Amino acid sequence: MADAYLRQSPLAHLGLAARAAIPPEDIEGTEAGVVLCERPARHQIGLRGDARRPAFRAAVKGVLGFAPPAKATTAAGGTGLPRALWLGPDEWLVVTDDDDAATVADLSEALARQHAHVVDLSDARAVIGLAGAGARDVLMKGCTLDVHRRAFGPGRCTRTLLARAQVIVHQITQAPDYDLYVQRSFAEYLWAWLEDAGTEYGVRVTA
Amino acid sequence: MLLIPCPWCGRRDESEFACGGEAHIARPADPDAVSDAEWADYLFMRTNPKGAHRERWVHVHGCGRWFNVARHTVTHDISAAYKVGEKPPGDAS
Numbered sequence: 001m002a003d004a005y006l007r008q009s010p011l012a013h014l015g016l017a018a019r020a021a022i023p024p025e026d027i028e029g030t031e032a033g034v035v036l037c038e039r040p041a042r043h044q045i046g047l048r049g050d051a052r053r054p055a056f057r058a059a060v061k062g063v064l065g066f067a068p069p070a071k072a073t074t075a076a077g078g079t080g081l082p083r084a085l086w087l088g089p090d091e092w093l094v095v096t097d098d099d100d101a102a103t104v105a106d107l108s109e110a111l112a113r114q115h116a117h118v119v120d121l122s123d124a125r126a127v128i129g130l131a132g133a134g135a136r137d138v139l140m141k142g143c144t145l146d147v148h149r150r151a152f153g154p155g156r157c158t159r160t161l162l163a164r165a166q167v168i169v170h171q172i173t174q175a176p177d178y179d180l181y182v183q184r185s186f187a188e189y190l191w192a193w194l195e196d197a198g199t200e201y202g203v204r205v206t207a
Numbered sequence: 208m209l210l211i212p213c214p215w216c217g218r219r220d221e222s223e224f225a226c227g228g229e230a231h232i233a234r235p236a237d238p239d240a241v242s243d244a245e246w247a248d249y250l251f252m253r254t255n256p257k258g259a260h261r262e263r264w265v266h267v268h269g270c271g272r273w274f275n276v277a278r279h280t281v282t283h284d285i286s287a288a289y290k291v292g293e294k295p296p297g298d299a300s
Contacts, residue, residue, distance in 0.1 A: 072215045072270070088270035089215055144220030158216060161223060161268050 010126050010187040011038050020207040033134030033201030036194055039127035039179065045094040045104050047084070049116035059110040060084075063103060068092045073158040079172050085157040085181075093121070093168065093181070125168075126187035130194065131177040134201030139178065141197045145169065149176075163193040209278075212288045215270045227263035229253045230275045231295070257281060261295055264288075 016038055024032075047068065049056040057067040069076040069086045077083035082096040082103060096103045107118045130138065139147050142163035146152060157170035167190070168181035182190045195203055209221040235241045235249055254260075260280045265273045277287040277295060287296040 073217075088272060091271065144222060146218075159269050159271075160219075166268050 007041070007123065009038060009041065010184040011191055014188070014191065016205055017207060019205040024204065027204070031202055032204030033132050034130070034138055034194075034198035034203050035132040035135075035206055036191070036198070036203060037129040037131075037206045038191075039129050041098045042081070042122070042127060043096040043098055043100050043103060044121045044125060044181075045096070045107065046119045046121045047092045047094050047107065047117070048090055049111065049114065050090055053114075056111070056114055056116060059114065059116075060107070063106045063110050064094065073156055075155055075157040075170055078155075083170075085168060085170055087159055087168070098122075124183060125181045126184050128180045128182060128187070128191060128194065129177070129206075130180055131175060132201070132204075134198060135176050135178060137201065138194060138197045139169070142193065143169070147171075147176075149174070163190060163197075165190050165193075209283060209285065211264060211276065211285065213266045213269060213272070214274050214288055214290050215272055216266060219266070219269060223266060223268040224264045225267045227265055227273065230261045230263045259286075263291075 020037070047060070049060075049068075051057060051068055051070045061067045064077070064082050064084060066076045066084070068084045069092070071086070072089070073086055075083055075085045082094060082100070085093040085095065087093055094103065094107070104118060104120050111118055136147055139145070139162065143160055145158065145160045152171060154171055154174050157168060159166060159168050161167070162169070162180065162182075165182060165186040168179075170179040170181070171177070172179060180190070210218050211221055211224055212218050213224075232249065235245065238246065241249075257280060259277065261275055261277050263273055264276050265271070274288055274290050275293075275295065276285055277289075278285050289295060
């Protein structure tokens with residue numbers, strides 16, 4: 001993790017906090033079908049290991065409170081934090097609070113004697129929140145993933161391409177409400193794409 | 208575009224994948240023991256069939272896993288996708 005005084009969101013220069021502070025009644029146009037926000041910084045931990053080994057599952061469960069999800073393209077941990085997102089059959093992204101520095105240390109210690117891998121990736125990706133009635137339609141514009149409610153619902157996550165940028169899509173609630181984890185060098189591009197794609201539904205920025 | 212059935216993630220668009228060429232090409236166990244011609248055959252020569260073909264693909268923008276696909280090179284019909292180390296469907300050997 002970078003020193004705190006050097007840390008800056010890749011979207012910091014867009015003034016999103018100021019836009020979010022504008023009262024909705026002061027914004028012209030129709031109701032917002034797409035609600036975008038930048039999620040607060042989170043601790044993101046790359047975790048790799050063999051999920052078939054009980055010792056590995058037990059060690060992770062001892063730290064997080066749940067085992068890493070073995071089922072493909074699912075997330076564990078529900079709507080709160082920490083969460084574990086399935087990225088591959090032996091690869092997960094563990095997401096915790098930004099001030100939770102203990103988890104990465106605890107995971108490293110718990111898995112020290114195993115063939116496993118724990119690395120802090122917190123500043124590698126920005127997290128964009130996408131919600132609203134038009135959120136699914138916006139995703140469909142730039143993503144080949146089947147996001148129909150029968151195929152992709154709450155608690156599902158996967159890596160895929162959105163507007164040609166690699167993202168991790170995590171659907172949190174049925175509403176729908178998505179988290180988009182995007183590499184920080186793509187974050188500004190993806191934000192601009194999302195705003196453009198959402199224009200026809202009306203875009204509102206929240207904190 | 209192909210719709211490729213990743214053994215882990217399910218059916219996904221071809222744009223998420225990269226093709227790694229023909230599958231089931233075994234590296235000679237002892238490279239020093241083979242002739243230059245045999246080594247060149249291993250490195251460069253591929254069957255390039257017009258018809259049924261087995262090839263390696265990687266889900267590079269998904270789970271990141273390599274796996275094998277049985278594809279018809281004319282019709283693009285994908286008859287099977289199977290994990291590395293598994294025998295191709297219909298292969299009795």
